[in-house]
Amino acid sequence: MVTASTSRRRTLPFFLLATLIAACSGTSTSDSGGLNDGAPPDQQPAPDVPSAPDLAYPGKGFIVHEWGTDTVVVGSDGSFQPGLHHEEEDLPAFVYDRLEAGSLDGSTSTSVNVKMETPVTYFYAEEPLDAHVQVAFRKGIFTQWYPAVHSFDPPIFAPNTVAGVTTYTDPALDPEFPFGSPVCAERYGALAHSYIEWGTIEILGRDSDVRLPEAPLDRFTWAHARQVGANPLRVAGVPGAMEAPQHERFLFYRGLGNFDLPVRVTAGTGGAISAENTLGEAIGTVFVLNVGASAGAFVAHPEGIASGGTLVERAPSLDGAPPLDEFVEALGASVIDALDATGLYHDEAVAMVNTWKRQWFRTPGVRVLYLAPEAWTDASIPLTIDPTPEDMVRVMMLRVEVLSPEIEAADVGAARRLADPSLADDAARHFDDLGRFAEPRLRRALALLGEPAYGAPLLARIAAGATASAARE
Structure with a gap:
């Protein structure tokens, strides 16, 4: 994956990687048990998380909670914009990933239109137990x-x-991979039908004293997700591969895909927003945000959108809008209230908002946030746990970055300037300053211009390059 910084990221050469059949006969041996490339990462004590006064684990039963987010960029006509493999929140070095998606020339990672981010899964039990987990x-x-x-x-x-x-090569992200047959290409080359299996995890006692891999909060938003009252987890070592057990307070996963979201969002001039629910069930709370460099405004619709219904709204004006810090505090409290109402425990809702508030609330732009129905989440990313939890809550807050006609016009103007050598550097800075959304916005502008050849060099550089957030603190 292309990351926001040059900090070390463990990639699959440090796994027990797949040693697949030489001729790609279709038999998978994709064990990948987490090879440790040296000494274990620095350790830090698990946080002492007090119980919330309400909406907390009741102390009985096997309960699983999960929260996460999908991110998309849509044109004013509702079309999904590809190129979302970039990131602006760097992950700690101990996190595992597939081969660097952006490092493959022509990688199909640039064609993805949905970035599934930070589903984290918490486990609660009054006594230690083992569970088999696959998603x-x-x-x-x-x-x-x-x-x-x-x-x-x-x-x-x-x-x-x-x-x-x-x-080491990732056939799912390399369009030039030399598959031996069409059957093999269909089996291993598609951005679909993926799974990860932790096997058996140990859900430790609630008072277990464990040490977690170091992820300083001043460097990684990862640590916010630890500030909950969930049981700590242990994944046992794998002989010959990952020798030492690993501990964490949750299971984490992330992905890339191409699929429709429950709500189709379009934009008109003057901040007009239309959000159409395409599902046969209601959408949860909806937020419409307008974030500027120093101020922000939002409107909330706790009633959501009825099945088949359409929410017509206008992105709130920034004229007279509250300062950014005041806006972030008010919006954060409103989103936490909405998350509390889903069945998440209060500390989980706070952890989710703290994890994403910089990207959601401080990154300039017009966006729509909404809560997807749990049935949609279950169908999109089925989670299998054995034994079956007595209760499970899965919450996905979907993030739609909206390219209004005004935003598209500014991007088109910048893209046109790429044709003039005296203006090209300034035009390139316009897109470079957009961070992780530079690629989808440049692709949209070039598409509106008819894909002129003068835009290709900048697009190639941005598609393969690292990103930096426009709102990095």
């Missing part, structure tokens, strides 16, 4: 996870397992 992604592939998984699919091809392949 599937029907219309995408998992790209990152922690702790180490027992197996994953589609697999990575190891050197010399296929003719012409001399390095």
Whole structure:
């Protein structure tokens, strides 16, 4: 994956990687048990998380809670914009991922239109127990996870397992991979039908004294997700691979895919927003945000959108809007209230908002946030846990970055300037300053201009390059 910084990221050469059949006969041996490339990461004590006064684990039963987010960029006509493999929140070095998605020339990662981010899964039990956990992604592939998984699919091809392949290669993200047959290409080359399997995890006692891999909060938003009252988890070592057990307070995974979201969002001039519910069930709370460099405004619709209904709204004006810090505080409290109402525990809702508030609330732009129905989440990323929890809550807050006609016009104007050598550098800065959304916005502008050749060099550089957030603190 292309990341926001140059900090170390563990990639699959440090796994027990797939040593697949030499001719790609269709038999997968994708065990990937998390090879440790040296000494274990620095450790830090698990946080002492007090129980929330309400909406907390009742102390009885086996309960699982999960929260996460999907991110998309849509044109004013509602069309999804590809190029969402970039990131602006760097992950700690101990997190596992597939081969760097952006490092492959022409990688199909640039064609993805949905970035599934930070589903984290918490486990609660009054006594220690073991559970077998697997999650599937029907219309995408998992790209990152922690702790180490027992197996994953589609697999990575190891050197010399296929003719012409001399390095670790990801066939799902490499459009030039030399598949031996159409059947093999269909089986291993699709951005779909992915799974990761942790095998058996140990849900430790609630008072267990464990030490977690270091993820300083001043460097990684990862640590916000730890500030909950969930049981700590342990994944046992794998002989010959990951020798030491790994501990965390949740299971983490992330992915890329191409699929429709429950709400189709379009934009008109003057801030007009239309959000159409395409599902046969209601959408949860909806937020419409307008974030500027120093101020922000939002409107909330706690009633959501009825099945088949359409919400017509206008992005609130920034004229007279509250200062950014005041806006962030008010919006954060409103989103936490909405998350509390889903059945998440209060500390989980706070952890989710703290994890994403910089990106959601401080990144300039017009966006729509809404709560997807749990049935949609279950169908998109089915989670299998054995034994079956007595209660499970899964919450996905979907983030739609909206390219209004005014935003598109500004991007088109900048893209036109790429044709003039005296203006090209200034035009390139316009897109570079957009961070992770530079690629989808440049692609949209060039599409509106008819894909002029003068835009290709900048697009190629941005598509393969690292990103930096426009609102990085």
